[in-house]
Amino acid sequence: MTATATPPTAAESPRAYQRLGDRVFSKSALIAGSLILVILAAVAIFLVAQSLPALVADPNDFIGRPDSFWAYVWPLVFGTLWSASLALLMALPLAIGIALFISHFAPRRLAQALGYIIDLLAAVPSVVYGLWGIGVLAPAVQPLYTWLTENLGWIPLFAPPASGTGRTILTAAIVLGVMILPVMTAICREVFLQTPVLHEEAALALGATRWEMIRMAVLPFGRPGIVSGAMLGLGRALGETMAVAMVLSPAAVVSFAVLQSRNPSTIAANIALSFPESYGVNVNLLIATGLVLFVITLIVNSIARWVVNRRKDFSGAN
Amino acid sequence: MSKRIEVRDLNVYYGKFKAVEDVSLTIEPRSVTAFIGPSGCGKSTFIRTLNRMHEVIPGAYVEGEVLVDGDNLYGAGIDPVLVRRQVGMVFQRPNPFPTMSIADNVLAGVKLNNRRISKSDADDLVEKSLQGANLWNEVKDRLDRPGSSLSGGQQQRLCIARAIAVEPEVILMDEPCSALDPISTLAIEDLIEELKRDYTIVIVTHNMQQASRVSDKTAFFTIAGTGMPGTLIEYDDTSVIFSNPSVKATEDYVSGKFG
Numbered sequence: 001m002t003a004t005a006t007p008p009t010a011a012e013s014p015r016a017y018q019r020l021g022d023r024v025f026s027k028s029a030l031i032a033g034s035l036i037l038v039i040l041a042a043v044a045i046f047l048v049a050q051s052l053p054a055l056v057a058d059p060n061d062f063i064g065r066p067d068s069f070w071a072y073v074w075p076l077v078f079g080t081l082w083s084a085s086l087a088l089l090m091a092l093p094l095a096i097g098i099a100l101f102i103s104h105f106a107p108r109r110l111a112q113a114l115g116y117i118i119d120l121l122a123a124v125p126s127v128v129y130g131l132w133g134i135g136v137l138a139p140a141v142q143p144l145y146t147w148l149t150e151n152l153g154w155i156p157l158f159a160p161p162a163s164g165t166g167r168t169i170l171t172a173a174i175v176l177g178v179m180i181l182p183v184m185t186a187i188c189r190e191v192f193l194q195t196p197v198l199h200e201e202a203a204l205a206l207g208a209t210r211w212e213m214i215r216m217a218v219l220p221f222g223r224p225g226i227v228s229g230a231m232l233g234l235g236r237a238l239g240e241t242m243a244v245a246m247v248l249s250p251a252a253v254v255s256f257a258v259l260q261s262r263n264p265s266t267i268a269a270n271i272a273l274s275f276p277e278s279y280g281v282n283v284n285l286l287i288a289t290g291l292v293l294f295v296i297t298l299i300v301n302s303i304a305r306w307v308v309n310r311r312k313d314f315s316g317a318n
Numbered sequence: 319m320s321k322r323i324e325v326r327d328l329n330v331y332y333g334k335f336k337a338v339e340d341v342s343l344t345i346e347p348r349s350v351t352a353f354i355g356p357s358g359c360g361k362s363t364f365i366r367t368l369n370r371m372h373e374v375i376p377g378a379y380v381e382g383e384v385l386v387d388g389d390n391l392y393g394a395g396i397d398p399v400l401v402r403r404q405v406g407m408v409f410q411r412p413n414p415f416p417t418m419s420i421a422d423n424v425l426a427g428v429k430l431n432n433r434r435i436s437k438s439d440a441d442d443l444v445e446k447s448l449q450g451a452n453l454w455n456e457v458k459d460r461l462d463r464p465g466s467s468l469s470g471g472q473q474q475r476l477c478i479a480r481a482i483a484v485e486p487e488v489i490l491m492d493e494p495c496s497a498l499d500p501i502s503t504l505a506i507e508d509l510i511e512e513l514k515r516d517y518t519i520v521i522v523t524h525n526m527q528q529a530s531r532v533s534d535k536t537a538f539f540t541i542a543g544t545g546m547p548g549t550l551i552e553y554d555d556t557s558v559i560f561s562n563p564s565v566k567a568t569e570d571y572v573s574g575k576f577g
């Protein structure tokens with residue numbers, strides 16, 4: 001928008017001369033930018049318009065006859081946040097570790113190979129992860145779950161009885177964790193690689209060991225990137241449908257116990273599972289839960305923004 | 319605190335490429351030694367061997383000995399991390415940690431290796447180091463601001479404060495003023511004059527006047543041609559190097575006929 005070939009003199013028109021290329025580029029950038037807003041607005045309007053009937057309807061018309069709309073949504077909201085947080089909790093440290101290994105410890109060849117493998121993981125469809133969760137992971141972890149409830153059952157998380165199939169919210173969270181690992185690893189790896197050599201050498205020259213250098217220069221510098229990566233992963237975990245729908249046999253409960261057979265479902269999985277049999281106001285009900293998920297995602301993203309901006313002066317971007 | 323450095327028959331490599339060949343010299347304690355020479359002659363490469371920062375680069379290695387008060391830095395079983403705590407370094411571009419406050423930058427080296435330090439000791443050390451770097455008066459009201467909020471010259475003095483906070487034996491400076499304006503440059507030169515009372519200082523500079531102003535001894539390096547290793551041509555008192563050098567190449571270089 002600011003491209004001027006020569007400073008305009010008084011005799012010339014006050015409008016700066018713009019090259020055709022610049023004009024085309026700035027217009028198309030503007031259109032692309034607006035398109036995002038338009039799409040977002042269209043989705044939001046659709047969700048709100050279609051949700052309204054459910055919000056004013058008599059709860060008795062809903063499947064399962066919940067006390068109210070919120071009584072119906074709350075276990076789903078809980079299940080969504082709980083499974084996604086568990087997934088993030090397990091996957092983020094691993095992602096940071098792998099990214100550090102690739103960026104700062106592994107020999108070049110190995111680092112490249114690992115990078116490819118991680119990227120490949122991201123390309124696996126979620127149905128496959130779901131099948132893996134049911135067929136391989138659940139039976140494999142079931143004995144461990146039984147052991148945990150027998151020996152650490154006093155911790156509320158591991159309260160007995162253990163599920164006989166292994167298909168619990170923890171299993172779903174592990175599957176989710178594996179699914180979000182690649183994108184988080186890729187983003188962390190990129191930001192870690194961008195740490196200025198200047199700052200790494202500053203740390204080393206002070207007598208930092210490799211790990212101290214990473215704590216001093218790499219991790220603080222990569223913090224905004226780590227947060228962004230975590231949010232992308234969390235967003236994917238919050239919205240993931242197939243893998244959760246396949247692994248979990250849902251119940252409308254709110255419980256922190258992760259090893260039992262009665263588990264809260266998630267919003268997205270619930271929509272996928274219930275939609276085929278829904279009719280009338282129940283369709284609106286499901287869409288309303290979708291609106292809730294939309295809002296949750298917005299809130300999570302705003303929190304991430306806030307976390308990143310809070311220490312903007314210290315980000316190293318200036 | 320400050321120590322004598324003896325370099326013996328040092329060859330410095332980047333993989334197969336020999337960047338510096340056969341350097342031997344002795345640097346006296348509590349003196350300032352300047353390295354001069356045309357770009358690419360290996361001044362940075364050589365100075366980084368004095369605190370084992372050279373080997374941070376993949377494939378880079380050194381042959382020969384560097385003795386600090388008689389102990390070989392490259393001896394068997396010597397930990398490069400401990401060497402770097404004794405031999406501090408200031409880089410060409412100011413590099414305070416942007417994610418740390420000014421005070422934390424000063425304390426960065428001190429807090430390494432989980433060394434604990436009480437709040438009051440830390441405050442004292444921050445003040446002492448910043449005083450030592452002639453920066454205290456300018457930043458004492460904003461110690462909690464990020465290091466990157468300072469001007470280039472202030473950032474470089476912050477890096478010097480960070481280096482002297484760990485009380486090294488030697489301070490290496492690789493063109494510390496080349497990214498700075500003339501006023502900041504003078505501030506750093508004054509500082510070097512003061513630091514020399516306590517430390518052995520080695521400085522690489524492209525600026526002849528700077529070398530003659532701040533240094534006691536000067537080493538002139540050059541290369542025979544591209545792809546050839548850099549060599550030490552002449553090493554003597556600064557006054558001799560600038561007024562009456564014994565090698566023609568040195569005279570040409572310091573008088574501006576070459577380089």
Ligand SMILES: Nc1ncnc2c1ncn2[C@@H]1O[C@H](COP(=O)(O)OP(=O)(O)O)[C@@H](O)[C@H]1O
Nearest residue numbers: 332335337356357358359360361362363364375
């Ligand atoms: N990281 C590196 N890898 C390979 N060669 C390098 C590296 N850094 C410097 N060199 C080479 O070593 C020689 C000396 O460079 P340098 O020490 O930076 O010179 P100076 O500081 O005197 O300008 C040059 O030929 C340069 O190309």
Ligand SMILES: [Mg+2]
Nearest residue numbers: 361362363493
């Ligand atoms: Mg250099």
